[in-house]
Amino acid sequence: MRTLLTSAQMRSADQFTIVNKPIASLDLMEKAAKAFVQTFLRDEFDTNKSVAIICGKGNNGGDGLAIAHLLLANGYENLKIYIVNFSKKQSDDFAINLQRIEETRCKKTIVNQASDLKNLKADLIIDAILGSGLNKPLSGEFEALVQAINKLNKKVYAVDIPTGFFAEGKLAKDYNGIKAYKTICFQRPKINFFFPESAMATEKYEVVDIDLDEAFIQKQEADFYLVEENDIENILRPRKLFSHKGTYGHALIIAGNSNTMGAALLSSAACLRAGAGLITACIPQGGFTALNATLPEVMALPRDEYTRIGNPKKYQAIAIGPGLGTEAENEKLLESLIMANQAMIIDADALNILGERPDLIAKIAANSIITPHVKEFDRLFGEHDNWWDRVQTAAARARKQKIIIVLKNQYTFICLPAGKVLINPTGNPAMAQGGMGDVLTGIIAGFVAQRYSVTDAAILACYIHGKAGDYLAHEQFVVTASQVAARISKEIKVLIST
Template sequence: MQTLLTSVQMRKADEFTIANKPIASIDLMEKAARAFVQSFLKDEFDAKKNIAVFCGKGNNGGDGLAIAHLLLNNGCENVKVYIVNFSEKQSPDFTINLQRIDESKCKKVIVDKPADLKSIKTDIVIDAILGSGLNKPLTGDYADLVNFINKLNKKIYSVDVPTGFPPEGELAAEYNGIKAYKTISFQRPKINFFFPESVLATEKYEVVDIGLDENFIQKQVSDFYLLQESDVNLIFKERKSFTHKGTYGHALIIAGNTNTMGAALLTSMACLHAGAGLTTACIPASGLTALNTVLPEVMALLRNEHTRIENTEKYQSIAIGPGLGISAENEKLLEQLIFAKQPLVIDADGLNILSERRDLLKKLPENSILTPHMKEFDRLFGEHSNWWLRVQTARDKARSMKVVIVLKNQFTFICSPTGQVFINDTGNPAMAQGGMGDVLTGVIVAFLAQKYTALNAAILACNLHGRAGDRLARESVVVSASEVAKQIPLVMRRLANSKTA
């Protein structure tokens, strides 16, 4: 997995690389510029387009100057550099690259104040104004300049980070920075790229390797880690000869109600397709015909107002909540399971019951897994004004309660009992449909039944759930939850094949 660094840590990685490769800082800047240009030209291959490169006077601006020089050398005919002269200070590497620009045929404009810019004829803007050191909203001339650039309504590419966007930490409710089409980030994505608020700053991002020392980066202490396919390969266990249904465990799913049997069916379907040896659905009697018709492989345990789950130890995993409904009877059922001290997967109405019974929340068995979306999370742990604070709370609660919290969004934050946050980046907007959370719960409980640890079950389930959706999204703009459930075994097959290749 990739260790994600703060901006301060990334600067230390720069310094370590320069000192130990060894490589001069100006040469490292040139490598970064080459990596940016290579990515940029894959998107923008029309050499006749007008390109305006806005450069501050720090190292981000130095990157921009090197990029402009390389674009000219790669055949781009209409490149103009705008030097943002709002500060007397300039970095040494900026000075060197400015001299190279002066010696070239590149057109250059000095911008002493935003009012100097009456109109600009350009097709594309490259933003290299301010780098990753900013941690507060833009003010003064910088705010006015960025507002001018955004109003051009041209495609903007940001160098490493959009000007005005803090790489980590709380994001202001009112964002006034660059609104980029794409950010080409160096060596690592910024932590804040994974929060929903980042869509105001950049529609997409790409990470390019600029040759920083990976061993140094991976050894840094961090709270955030980006999951890689290799991590999932290590976790995933292949099926062996002479194994049987008992090998892969018995999962119990307590879900569904008179009008919400779909949730129980989706959760059970996902559990079945993710490989649990036996799956039992604890459902109301009104749902029995639907279960037998749609999922004949799944056993039924009929539920009424007097239901108690006997001998919970015979189940290797238990999930509760999807479509369950909130009632006194279901509250008692959840309480009984919590007092049985067996780890649980709790989703949907199970979480909503906990939000009204904080005493039960404090008694959850260790290694339980909570799978809230944003609103469920805030009902459990209080309102949050931004995603940075929400994830910090999830991290703290997972550690203090010794549970795994799967905080769901396009990028899912898997918070471990040790306080680490693992970010899963599989999945896509085509999956924005009802029932996806039910399927994820079913996959998690299936992997728990197969004796994966709570953390590994959550990591594996989130990754494969998203990967299944990604495969389907190649063919369709909308993906349904049942399609994702049925795609899970195919994704597992590919994973098994990659382990033996």
């Protein structure tokens, strides 16, 4: 897992590296500038374009000046620097890099007020005004300056973080900072880049290595961690000789209704391809033909208004909810399992039932996994007007109830009983199609059935689900849930063979 640090912790990592590498802070700034420029030149290789670099007088501005020096050396002759002079304070490294720029042919303008930018004309803008230490919204001349930049409607590259954006913490709906095309950030992504509100500040981001001390960073106590592919490779277990269907467990999928049998089929197919040895689908009698025709490997258990799961402990995994319906008989079935202290994977309509039964939410068994999307989550735990608070609530509830909450989004947050939040990086907008959650539920059930821990099952399922979608999205504008389900086993094979 890659440790994600707060802005204060990243400054500590800078200082630790400077002292223990050892390396001068100015040389570290130069490393950052080189890493930025290397990525920038890959994107913007036409050196005939004009570039405006807008620099504050702190270390972010010092980065901007170092970047200007390197762009000049790489053939960008139509380049101009704007120094934002809203404060007398300046960092030492900024002052040194400013002196270096004075010795070049680069044009320079002092910006004493936002209106001084009115004559700015450039194809590209590099934002190096304010760094990651900001903890309150922009105001005064800084706000006016940023609004003037945004009104230019130019392609903006932000140095480490867009000016006005918070690296972590609650993000306001009325964001008034830089709206960047791309942020090139140093060593680690900012935690808030994984929240949907970040789309207001940057369309995309890329992380560049500036050779900070990784051992120090990984040792830091953190609340957020980024799942990486090597984590998945380390968790996955190859199938062994002499194993049989019983080795890989029995999963029960309680899903589907008269009009939503597709959800049951998708979950069952995903569970099958994730590797469960036996699968039983608890579905309405009217769905048997569809199940037998589509998934002959999956057994059927008829579900009616009197259904109770006899001896649920014989199943290594029970998933409930996809396409289930919220009828009274399904509510009674869910309640009976919860009251029996049965750990489950709970999704979709089962979550909708819980949204109307807050008395049952607190009784969900430890080691259960619930997989809400944003609306389902807020129905369960109250309305939230921002994602930071929503994830904090999810982390607190996971810790309190000893369950795992998989809060689904572009980046899925896996909230663990220990209080940590793991961020899954795979998946893409092409997967914004119905049935994707049903597939994810099936994959989780498949791994739990194989006796992976519930934590490992959630990590594996989220990563592989998104990875399958990423593979398919290379050649398709949209990706369907059926296609993702069909791809799961192949992705597992690729990961386990690496």
